[in-house]
Each structure stands twice: as C-alpha cells, then as structure tokens.
Amino acid sequence: MKIKDKFVFNFTDEDRLINEINFNPYYQKIDSGADLYVRIDGKKYLNLASNNYLALSNDKRIIASMKDSLDKYGASMCGTPIACGNVDIYENAAVYISKFLSMEETIFYPSCYQANIAVFNTLAKVNDVIFVDRFAHSSLIEGIRSAGCKIKPFRHNDPKHLENLIKNSNSYENMFVVTESVFSTEGSIAPFDDIYELCLKYDAVPVVDDSHGIGVIGATGKGILEEKKITDYEGIYTASTGKALGISGGIVSSSHNTINFLRYNSSSLIFSTALPPVLIAGTIKAFEIIEAEGEKLVSRLSRNKKYLYEHLQSCGFDLNNSEASVCSVRTGSNENTFKVCKYLFEKDILTTPFIYPSVSKNKGIVRMIPRVDLDTDQLDHVINSFKAINIEHPELFEK
Amino acid sequence: MATIEKIKKIIFDNIDNKVNIEDHTNLRNDLEVDSFDVLMIMNGIEDEFAISLEENDFKEINTPLEIQKLLKDKYGVL
Numbered sequence: 443m444k445i446k447d448k449f450v451f452n453f454t455d456e457d458r459l460i461n462e463i464n465f466n467p468y469y470q471k472i473d474s475g476a477d478l479y480v481r482i483d484g485k486k487y488l489n490l491a492s493n494n495y496l497a498l499s500n501d502k503r504i505i506a507s508m509k510d511s512l513d514k515y516g517a518s519m520c521g522t523p524i525a526c527g528n529v530d531i532y533e534n535a536a537v538y539i540s541k542f543l544s545m546e547e548t549i550f551y552p553s554c555y556q557a558n559i560a561v562f563n564t565l566a567k568v569n570d571v572i573f574v575d576r577f578a579h580s581s582l583i584e585g586i587r588s589a590g591c592k593i594k595p596f597r598h599n600d601p602k603h604l605e606n607l608i609k610n611s612n613s614y615e616n617m618f619v620v621t622e623s624v625f626s627t628e629g630s631i632a633p634f635d636d637i638y639e640l641c642l643k644y645d646a647v648p649v650v651d652d653s654h655g656i657g658v659i660g661a662t663g664k665g666i667l668e669e670k671k672i673t674d675y676e677g678i679y680t681a682s683t684g685k686a687l688g689i690s691g692g693i694v695s696s697s698h699n700t701i702n703f704l705r706y707n708s709s710s711l712i713f714s715t716a717l718p719p720v721l722i723a724g725t726i727k728a729f730e731i732i733e734a735e736g737e738k739l740v741s742r743l744s745r746n747k748k749y750l751y752e753h754l755q756s757c758g759f760d761l762n763n764s765e766a767s768v769c770s771v772r773t774g775s776n777e778n779t780f781k782v783c784k785y786l787f788e789k790d791i792l793t794t795p796f797i798y799p800s801v802s803k804n805k806g807i808v809r810m811i812p813r814v815d816l817d818t819d820q821l822d823h824v825i826n827s828f829k830a831i832n833i834e835h836p837e838l839f840e841k
Numbered sequence: 842m843a844t845i846e847k848i849k850k851i852i853f854d855n856i857d858n859k860v861n862i863e864d865h866t867n868l869r870n871d872l873e874v875d876s877f878d879v880l881m882i883m884n885g886i887e888d889e890f891a892i893s894l895e896e897n898d899f900k901e902i903n904t905p906l907e908i909q910k911l912l913k914d915k916y917g918v919l
C-alpha cells in the first residue's frame with residue numbers, strides 16, 4: 443500500500459449521513475470572529491455553537507490590551523518557558539489569577555488539554571489510583587490513562603458511589619479524585635463540595651477541570667470554587683482560557699509545591715513553546731473584566747439560559763437537565779441530530795451536534811450556548827425556529 | 842446469590858442502558874458498553890469477589906457466562 447493511502451478516512455456513519463442529508467456540520471469555513479453572528483459563505487448565522495459565553499473574544503478592551511502586548515513582545519517568544527519564554531507578563535498573570543482563584547500558584551499551558559494530560563502524566567504514578575467521573579472530558583481521560591495506574595470511574599455526579607469505591611481502595615500509594623465542574627454536553631454541575639469533603643476525609647487529591655465553569659458559574663463568575671463556597675481549596679484546579687475568557691490556553695493552579703513540581707517535571711510544559719505573551723495579555727484583561735463585572739455578566743447569562751431553556755421546555759422539547767449555561771435539546775439518533783442542525787442552519791442558526799461516541803448511542807443532542815449578548819428577539823428567533831422545525835418534522839425530536 | 846446472578850447485577854448497576862441482562866447478553870453488541878463501562882464492571886467484580894483482575898482479562902470476554910468462566914478458571918471463584 444502506498445504511504446499516502448495508509449490513513450484514508452473510511453466511510454463512517456457520519457460520512458453517510460453528511461452525504462445523505464447534504465449538510466456537514468463539521469469544519470464549517472467561518473470568515474469572521476466568534477461574534478454573536480458569524481459569516482459563512484457570505485451569510486450571517488446566529489452563533490450558538492461557540493463557547494464564547496461572555497462575548498469576551500471580541501471585547502475592545504481585550505483587543506486593545508493584546509495589541510499593546512504585540513507591540514511590546516512581538517508574536518512569540520519562540521522558546522519554552524523553562525528556557526527563554528518566561529517573560530514578566532507570565533509571572534504577573536500567574537499572581538493575578540492565583541489571587542482571583544484564592545490559590546497559591548498558577549502556571550500556563552498551551553491548552554487545557556495539555557494541562558490535564560500534564561497533571562496526571564507528571565503527578566500520578568503506577569501505584570496510585572484515580573477515581574474519575576464517568577462523563578469526564580477526553581483530555582482528563584487521556585491524561586489519566588497516560589499515568590498507567592489503576593482507574594476507577596464513578597457514576598456521574600454520584601459522591602455515594604465514589605465513597606464506596608474509595609472505601610474499597612486502601613492498597614494504593616496516592617488517591618486522586620477527578621471531575622469536571624460543568625459537564626459541557628449537558629450542563630450539569632458536579633457536587634464538588636461533597637466530592638471535596640470526601641477527598642479531605644480520605645486523604646485523596648481532588649482535581650477539578652473548571653473549563654466551562656470559570657466566568658460562568660459562581661455569583662461573580664469565579665467558577666466552581668465560588669459556586670460551591672469552597673475556601674482554602676487544597677487540590678488541583680485546571681481550566682481553559684479559551685471558553686468564557688475568550689482567549690486560548692490552559693492553566694493549572696495549586697499549592698506552591700505542586701506547581702513547582704509541574705514546572706520542572708511536566709514535559710508538555712518544558713518541551714512546548716510558551717504561550718505567546720499576547721494571549722497572556724488578553725487573559726489578564728479577561729480576568730480583570732470578570733473581576734469587575736462578573737456579577738452582572740453571570741446574571742445576564744443565566745437570564746438568557748433560563749429564557750431559552752424554559753420556552754423550549756414549555757413547547758414540549760425534551761432538554762438535558764442543565765444547571766449551567768448550556769441548552770441541549772434531545773434528538774436521539776445521529777440522523778435526527780444532524781437533521782435538526784441542518785434545519786436550524788437553514789434558519790441562520792449555528793449549533794453543535796453531539797452524537798455517539800461523544801454521547802451514548804441514540805442519545806444525540808443539539809447543544810446551544812445562550813451567550814450573554816443575545817437579546818430577546820434573537821432568543822425568540824431560536825425558539826420559533828425549533829417550533830417550525832417541529833411542526834414540519836416532529837419525528838426528529840425526543841418527546 | 843449465585844455467581845452468575847452477582848455478575849449480572851454488577852453489570853446492571855454499572856451501565857446506563859437498563860435492560861434485562863441474561864446469561865448470554867453480549868456486553869458490547871447488546872448493551873453497547875464503552876471502555877469506561879467495562880472498567881466500572883471490572884471494578885465491581887474485583888470488589889465483589891475480592892480479586893484483582895488484569896487489564897487484558899476482558900478483551901475477549903462478552904457475556905456474563907464468559908465472565909463467570911474467567912472467574913472460575915483463572916481466579917478460582919466458584
């Protein structure tokens with residue numbers, strides 16, 4: 443076989459569907475930013491697909507700060523943080539974010555995916571055990587698997603099951619308990635206060651990925667620790683800066699000792715080019731905005747989510763039970779899920795389909811992020827579009 | 842409770858797809874379990890029978906009866 447023919451993407455169910463319904467929801471070629479409306483092929487679409495919850499990716503204050511940073515530092519440090527990439531702005535940002543989160547120290551990774559892999563790859567050892575929520579994000583799972591230790595998944599958001607598992611696991615050196623704060627396909631929030639209590643009781647290291655929580659939950663947008671009123675958190679905290687914060691990158695916050703251990707031992711940090719300073723500048727500004735306006739932003743975000751969620755529910759649509767700012771309409775099969783996305787697209791609305799294996803078989807959903815800058819007219823357009831699709835194609839929705 | 846019934850209960854308790862589980866129910870084809878389901882089932886079996894399974898034990902195993910056979914042949918669970 444020729445080398446160029448070794449990795450041909452075989453026809454899968456998705457391919458067949460895409461051809462059959464003549465619509466590909468993946469890799470849409472967008473020729474604008476992640477604004478409220480995105481442009482695709484010269485047409486405007488209401489953007490409910492992006493994780494730009496707070497509309498910060500186009501915030502003028504952030505862009506100005508990033509432009510200043512570009513002028514000062516250029517495009518990249520062209521070096522790893524340990525060599526020549528550790529500019530002053532990183533240290534300032536780390537101090538600022540640590541204070542924001544009430545944690546001792548913080549470091550930056552090129553993405554939260556890399557951060558999650560680094561945490562387990564670096565800190566967990568073969569003789570350890572990791573308890574992980576059954577629905578945890580792929581990056582956490584990949585990181586956990588890379589550690590080569592015992593993995594014990596616990597039922598989704600079920601601290602009782604977790605405790606049973608912990609009680610039966612006394613032959614391991616270290617125990618880690620891993621969860622996301624907000625599970626982004628459905629919008630459920632982890633009972634992290636209970637999980638954290640178990641960690642303290644059984645001397646396990648808690649690891650929470652707050653990627654969909656930071657800026658979104660907690661009274662002032664400070665994320666899961668604020669939401670669950672956890673103070674003096676002693677575990678490991680990771681988050682993406684590419685969602686509500688509107689930039690790109692990943693952070694790990696923890697104790698001084700843990701962060702210092704990662705700083706000198708995690709290969710995905712040591713051998714990756716440092717995040718460009720321009721991204722750090724944008725991240726600091728985003729944190730400053732949340733610090734100053736978080737309460738107002740979170741309240742508007744919750745209002746939009748509540749409006750969309752309750753109206754769709756009252757129209758008879760079946761939605762995942764979401765506590766965070768995510769609305770996921772249940773569509774069941776892969777085919778139904780793709781078709782609903784297509785019909786919404788024809789009504790100028792961009793959404794995200796989740797099909798197997800991202801969700802269980804025949805548990806497909808169409809996910810929408812009811813971002814902060816949506817107004818009532820736009821939300822009504824979404825609700826009316828669902829209603830119209832349901833009138834024409836009632837078979838596409840779970841009832 | 843007989844070993845096979847204990848195995849079926851562990852499977853039932855650890856999957857979302859709440860269907861009736863028979864001796865010959867195929868975990869992958871009938872229940873569509875994923876790798877995390879398998880891990881949860883393996884952990885449940887380890888706790889129930891106080892044994893330590895090897896990662897590869899479940900590679901070729903598909904039904905409660907096959908699990909019972911594995912437990913008997915390799916781990917002496919009667």
